[in-house]
Amino acid sequence: MNRRNSIETKARILSVAEEIFSNVGFDGARVDDIAKEASVNKALIYYYFKSKDEILDTLFLNLVEDAKKMLIKCMEGTPNVCTGDNYKKLFDTYIHFITEKRNIIKVAIAESAKTKTKISVVMELGNLIINAEIENxxxxxxxxxxxxxxxxxxxxxxxxxxxxxxxxNYALYKDQWEDLYQVSEEELQEKFYQAFKKTHLRAHLL
Amino acid sequence: MNRRNSIETKARILSVAEEIFSNVGFDGARVDDIAKEASVNKALIYYYFKSKDEILDTLFLNLVEDAKKMLIKCMEGTPNVCTGDNYKKLFDTYIHFITEKRNIIKVAIAESAKTKTKISVVMELGNLIINAEIENxxxxxxxxxxxxxxxxxxxxxxxxxxxxxxxxNYALYKDQWEDLYQVSEEELQEKFYQAFKKTHLRAHLL
Amino acid sequence: MNRRNSIETKARILSVAEEIFSNVGFDGARVDDIAKEASVNKALIYYYFKSKDEILDTLFLNLVEDAKKMLIKCMEGTPNVCTGDNYKKLFDTYIHFITEKRNIIKVAIAESAKTKTKISVVMELGNLIINAEIENxxxxxxxxxxxxxxxxxxxxxxxxxxxxxxxxNYALYKDQWEDLYQVSEEELQEKFYQAFKKTHLRAHLL
Amino acid sequence: MNRRNSIETKARILSVAEEIFSNVGFDGARVDDIAKEASVNKALIYYYFKSKDEILDTLFLNLVEDAKKMLIKCMEGTPNVCTGDNYKKLFDTYIHFITEKRNIIKVAIAESAKTKTKISVVMELGNLIINAEIENxxxxxxxxxxxxxxxxxxxxxxxxxxxxxxxxNYALYKDQWEDLYQVSEEELQEKFYQAFKKTHLRAHLL
DNA sequence: AATGAATGAGTGTTCATTCAT
DNA sequence: AATGAATGAACACTCATTCAT
Known part of the structure; x- marks a missing residue:
């Protein structure tokens, strides 16, 4: 196996871990299962990561990195956000990010729900986005x-x-909501936007 | 410890479990720790509850029961909710409930974040409250x-x-927020109310 | 509850214990289950018996007592055993005893199969019967x-x-044999007798 | 202990388990003790076997395999069994097998004594031998x-x-009999053969 | 005679992690 | 880079037994 594959292997481990964490929670996840699902030897996981915790940390780090990139792109792309319906573009970027990353976001929220926790990723993420938003x-x-x-x-x-x-909440319950109420992704997203516009956005605009 | 007080003992176990679950998550919690903290023999926990899961189920059941009671009281006490500032009273009831029950609510949210989950308590709770609200x-x-x-x-x-x-979010991050931004409970609550009024409530009133 | 019931209760415990022991083995049996099945409080079992072991000991003691009674009756009733087909009567007494007591006998054999065991009841029982037989x-x-x-x-x-x-073997496998080969109790017993006559009895007669 | 020898380690676990099961019964046996006696970490036992039950199943499987091998060898080696004293050779093979495997056979019999049991190994073994015998x-x-x-x-x-x-019975009580009556293995075996010849074999010969 | 509550020691099983190769 | 074998420390849950009434 050359370095190319090495990177791919590590990525696969991360990807599988993300999915399993979001399925059963971090504490509920088994390194064994990650190994099996990723088709790698369990010991190999410890070759790439110091511990199960480090896998989660890496995942969270990546999430924050991705959020930053997303925000930077937003800044560049939207000189005059919040002026009327042109917020829609920003919203779409956000909702797309949230949707795509919802698995790891769910894990982050679940972890942040524990009282015994260091500064939570969710707070970090929140600060990042809010500050960008306020600057806007x-x-x-x-x-x-x-x-x-x-x-x-x-x-x-x-x-x-x-x-x-x-x-x-969208990250947390999008899938359950679609299942429970038999709504399509598009419909939910559209109605969510309308609701968001009528409430939070209304307070900003004008 | 006063032996022979079934009800009190069971309640103590539940109370301690609730705290520990909210501290470290359900999967992260140890039955041993619950026993120790509640000053009961571990086996006694299994005398009252069939499993660790049943403890959580009981806690969730109680939460839903309490929510129902709270909502019924709301219905009775507020004939004309949403008419102007008289919503404040309802808000206070809600925020009080959320604040008081935030520990178990956090656990419920964390559990609901797992993809592999049956109909989540949060959804059940949500339905309950929303339906009451819509009826209002x-x-x-x-x-x-x-x-x-x-x-x-x-x-x-x-x-x-x-x-x-x-x-x-208030349930999840109230404590962290107060810590991080050094805000008093009262101030956070008041500002939360103002924000809620300017956004969600605004869409309802008038 | 008067003494009458007391005796009846103790007997019920023994009877249930015998059945459960034979179902799942002594080690596999739970005092809880005995209590439940006998409809008595678990602690009551310890009022009548010092320990789970003592239940088994009592059962074994009763078995040996019953065997002795059976043998005595045999002695009296059969002055000339082994003379031709008049052995049949003795055989019937034995097979009846074995059949009736097969549950506890199975437990006794299973226990005697453990290497780490004091002088086994089966050996005791065996000695009893063999000595009677030899005397005959x-x-x-x-x-x-x-x-x-x-x-x-x-x-x-x-x-x-x-x-x-x-x-x-008849005690151990009578039921399984009937099940497996779809033989009636009577048929099995008759053919067992014929086989026994052709083999062991043949060596004795004449 | 020599690590990294999968086969030998697994065999050692099986061997120790067999001994312990036969000493105290399957239900009476402790996985901890097996681990200690086999000088392996307890978790390693679960690396090789899914459960304590699976250890027993493996042992039983091996017993049946060995019985089949033994029977096949018998078939080949004895064209005219039962003709007079040439049955002795077959008897020796049987008694040798029974003696060598008596530990696991005792466990099998003890397990088969439980009413709540699936088709017992003893019955399976019995069928195997009987069918071979009848064919003979x-x-x-x-x-x-x-x-x-x-x-x-x-x-x-x-x-x-x-x-x-x-x-x-020979498997079950050989050791106890030798102890109790102070008979040598050879003497018991010889007298057992004489008894068997006078009874069961007599019915077959001629 | 009878019971609900309580307990110590354990019981099979799991898990994150490491080792030797 | 990769793996099969191995381990220590749990872990949820159980069980025979006892206590207080």
């Missing part, structure tokens, strides 16, 4: 010659609990 | 002689993803 | 003016391994 | 131009309850 807002206010609200705390809370929370 | 809305619309929106799916999605999601 | 034979020889074989060891071995063994 | 007889009858008995059921019962039973 600031630009827009400035562009419109408006006075930007002074209470940052208030703003953070609003962004986190009414702006981000729906997306987290 | 309906009454109000009727009282005002207004036409009640026809697309139930749309309404459910909005309630779940923009009405409930913030509360779930 | 001796009488018959004397009555016929014949010389009684001198090698007792030889005689014991023959009685135990070709006289008793078939009966032990 | 048939050949002999044919060779002598005799009419072979028609009632197969009768024949099976005779073989099982008077032909096989003594050997099972």
């Amino acid at each position: 807002l600031r630009k827009k206010y400035v562009a419109q010659g408006l006075h930007f609200p002074e209470d940052r705390q208030e703003m953070l809370i609003m962004e986190f609990f009414t702006g981000l929370a729906p997306f987290f | 809305l309906r009454k109000k619309y009727v009282a005002q002689g207004l036409h009640f929106p026809e697309d139930r799916q749309e309404m459910l999605i909005m309630e779940f993803f923009t009405g409930l999601a913030p509360f779930f | 034979l001796r009488k018959k020889y004397v009555a016929q003016g014949l010389h009684f074989p001198e090698d007792r060891q030889e005689m014991l071995i023959m009685e135990f391994f070709t006289g008793l063994a078939p009966f032990f | 007889l048939r050949k002999k009858y044919v060779a002598q131009g005799l009419h072979f008995p028609e009632d197969r059921q009768e024949m099976l019962i005779m073989e099982f309850f008077t032909g096989l039973a003594p050997f099972f």
Whole structure:
């Protein structure tokens, strides 16, 4: 096996781990199962990762990296977000990211639910997105010659609990919702957008 | 320890289990630790509960029961919810419930994050609350002689993803938020209310 | 509850224990199950018996007592055993005893199969029966003016391994045999008798 | 201990398990003890066997395999069994097999004594041997131009309850008998043969 | 005589991790 | 880079037995 395959192997382990973690939770996952599913010897996993924890850490690191990339692309692509329906593009980027990464996001949320936890990835991710979002807002206010609200705390809370929370819930329950209510992915996404527009976005626009 | 007090002992086990589950997750929890913390012999836990799973099930059952009671009390106490600031009272009831039960709610959310899961308690809880909420809305619309929106799916999605999601997030991250941003419980709650009012509630009122 | 019931209760425990032991073996049996099946509180079992072992000991003791009674009755009832077909009566008594007691006999044999065992009940039972049998034979020889074989060891071995063994096997496999080969109890018993007559009995008569 | 020798290790586990099972019974045996006695880590036992049950199943499987091999060798080596004292050779093969395998046979019998049991190994073993034996007889009858008995059921019962039973008893009580009556292995075996000849064999010969 | 509650020691099994090759 | 074998420390769950009433 050459280095090419080596990279591919490590990636396969990560990919399988992500799926299994999201299926049964981190604590519920077995290294044995990861090995089996990834068709590698169990010991090989320990050749690439120091421990089961390190697999999760790597996965979380990648998630944060990907979020950053996504946000950077957003910044570049959307000079005037929040002006009317042109927020839709940003929303699509977000919802696409959330949908694609929902498996590992679910794991992150589940882990963050444990009280005994270090600074959770979800908080980190939240901060990242919220700050980007607030920066967006600031630009827009400035562009419109408006006075930007002074209470940052208030703003953070609003962004986190009414702006981000729906997306987290989307990651968590998209699949269950589609199953339970027999809705197509497109319909759910569209209606979710309408709801988000009527609530959180409404508070921003104008 | 006072022996021979079946009910109290069982309650203590449940209470300790709830705390430990919320600290380290269900899979991360050890029956040994529950026994130790509850000052009972481990075997006694199996005298009261068939398995570790049954402890969780009982906890979830109680949560749903309590939610029902809370909702019934809400129904009785608030004939005209959603009419202006009198929603505050309902909000307070909700936020109080969420705050008080946040430990087990966190466990419920974490468990619901696993893909391999039967109908999750969170969905059950969500349905319960949303249906109550929608019934509330309906009454109000009727009282005002207004036409009640026809697309139930749309309404459910909005309630779940923009009405409930913030509360779930509140349960999940209240403590972490207070720690991280050094906000008092009261302040967080108040600002959360303001944000909720400006977003989700705004879409309902008027 | 008066003494009458007390005796009945103890008997019920023994009876249930016998059945459960024979179903799953002594080690495989649970005191809990005995209690449940006998409809008594588990602690009550320990009121009547010092331990699970004592239940088995009592059962074995009863078996030996019953065997003795059976043998005594045989002695009285059969002055000239082994003279031709009049052995049939003795055989019937034996086979009846074996059939009736087969459950506890099976337990006794299973226990005796353990190498780490004190003098086994089966050996005790065997000795009892063999000695009675040999005494029978001796009488018959004397009555016929014949010389009684001198090698007792030889005689014991023959009685135990070709006289008793078939009966032990009958206790062990009667039910399985009937099931497997779809034979009625009567047919099996009759053919067993014919086989026993052609082999072991033949060696004794004349 | 020499690591990295899969086959030898697995064999050692099996061998130790066989001994312990025969000492204290299957249910009485502790996996811990097997591990200790075999000088392997307990988890290693579960690396080779799915469960304690599977160890027993393997042992039983091996016993049946060995029995088949033994029978095949018998078939080849004895064209005219049962003709007079040349049965002795066959007897020796049997008694040698029974003696050598008596430990696992004892376990098999003890397990077969449980009512709640699937088709027992003893029955399987019994069928194997009896069928071989009957085939032997048939050949002999044919060779002598005799009419072979028609009632197969009768024949099976005779073989099982008077032909096989003594050997099972020999497996079960050989050691106890030698201890109790202070007989040497050789003497017991010889006298057992004489008894068997006078009873079961007598019915076959001529 | 009878019972619900309680317990210590264990019991088969699992798991993350490491070793030797 | 890869693997089969091996391990220590759990882990959920069980069981015979006892206590207090």
